[in-house]
Amino acid sequence: MKEKIEFPDYFVTNDGIVVHTVTAFSEKDGGVIGIPKYFPLKKSYLGCRYILGKPYSDNFPTFSDSIEKIKKSHPQYIQFVEELGEEMIVFPKSKIKKVLKPKEIAKNILNHNFDSKILLDAKEYLKLVIDIFKFNISDIGIEGSIMIGCFRDSSDIDLVLYGKSKGDQLINNFNLLKKDKRIHLYDEDDEELILSRRYKNRSFETMSQLVEQEKKRTCGLFNGRRFWLQPILENSIVKEKIKGRKLRRIGYEEGQIKIVDASLGKYWPAILEGIMEDGKKVSIECHDPIYMNQLEKGDFAHIASNLYIDIRNKKKFIILAPWLDIKQKLKKVEFKK
Known part of the structure; x- marks a missing residue:
């Protein structure tokens, strides 16, 4: 597969799995980062989906369930992606037969x-x-x-x-x-x-x-x-912020944050800058569209998700994303001392 694959493209693997790209940083080391959305079935069942006349399982309860299924069936696709600080599914381009634009x-x-x-x-x-x-x-x-x-x-x-x-x-x-x-x-x-x-x-x-x-x-x-x-957002904007990072998860952060920059907070992904109650400066990346256009500069929010550090420059990030199987929150609140 030589065709360029970018967010928010879908693609279909040689064995029929339908996959959604999850971030503008999609191509990695000859593969494409994605989360499976539909899996082909050997036999149909009441309520299943049909794609090109063939039965498919409807959406799994969560993205985490889809990821776990791939870990069992294709463990070789699991790679640690430094730019995101997590193990992700990286589908080899040689195993992709079709791209949906x-x-x-x-x-x-x-x-x-x-x-x-x-x-x-x-x-x-x-x-x-x-x-x-x-x-x-x-x-x-x-x-x-x-x-x-x-x-x-x-x-x-x-x-x-x-x-x-x-x-x-x-x-x-x-x-x-x-x-x-x-x-x-x-x-x-x-x-x-x-x-x-x-x-x-x-x-x-x-x-x-x-x-x-x-x-x-x-x-x-x-x-x-x-x-x-x-x-x-244009993929170029997101790639510029993500490319070359070396993120490591250093814990779980929950607390109140003040938004100091929301200029890229209206879109998918929503990117914000904030200061936690303890004075810690963090960048926030929301890869789930429910958080788009919710916060403005000067707002306070309750936030909960994984905390990462870029080992190159010690910059800290809180990432909310569908591939994280943890409690995640981001909601506007009144200022609380």
Whole structure:
């Protein structure tokens, strides 16, 4: 496989595993860092997914479960990745047979006609986003079950928007979508729907906090179907921050932090700078999109996750990520002495 693979691409291995890249720092020593999303089945079962007519297991309960499955079936793929400070799954490029590019999927959907209701909705929503915000189709990608081809009638429309400037434009003008009658942006009446997709205590404590967070996440309903339009940072920005690091996990950090720089906190991944209660300066990397656009400069937050140090320069990092099987929290709080 000579094709370049970058976040947020998916790829399919020779033995049929469907994998999601997890960070802009994706290619490593002739391989690609990723987390499996769907595994092929020998026999179908009620509720399984189908990809190109073949049965696949639905999502495992957590990414950690998927990682554990790979550790047992392909232990040779497990490598310590210094840039992230953890053992990760690194799939050899020689074992990858197909790459799925979100931009290509979006372009194909926009340029074709469909009988499927979800694909019709995806096409109409794409057209609306392009019209309202004056984006180019090359700025947008489609991922998730539509990208893979294993969607159901009730599936979401998962879009990604490439680039910081486009992300700023979207976030600052997101309410313009309400001009269209097919759009519903979340309010207090949607608590049950929102809660069905979120993990309590990781980033909120009350339902009002949850609704306020979700309003900032550029998501809502189109024709009654949940959509998600996630701005992602240019891979070059993230790579510049990650490449060459030599991280070592030095413990678990939990406490109050003051945000001193949130200029890259609106996107996926969200990157923040903060000062802990004991005066320790840390960089925060949030590779889970639930944390995008939640904190601003001067805010205080309760944070909990692994603490790392870059042994080159002694800089400290707190990383929140789906590949970490630990308690993780990041939620805004009032200042507490």
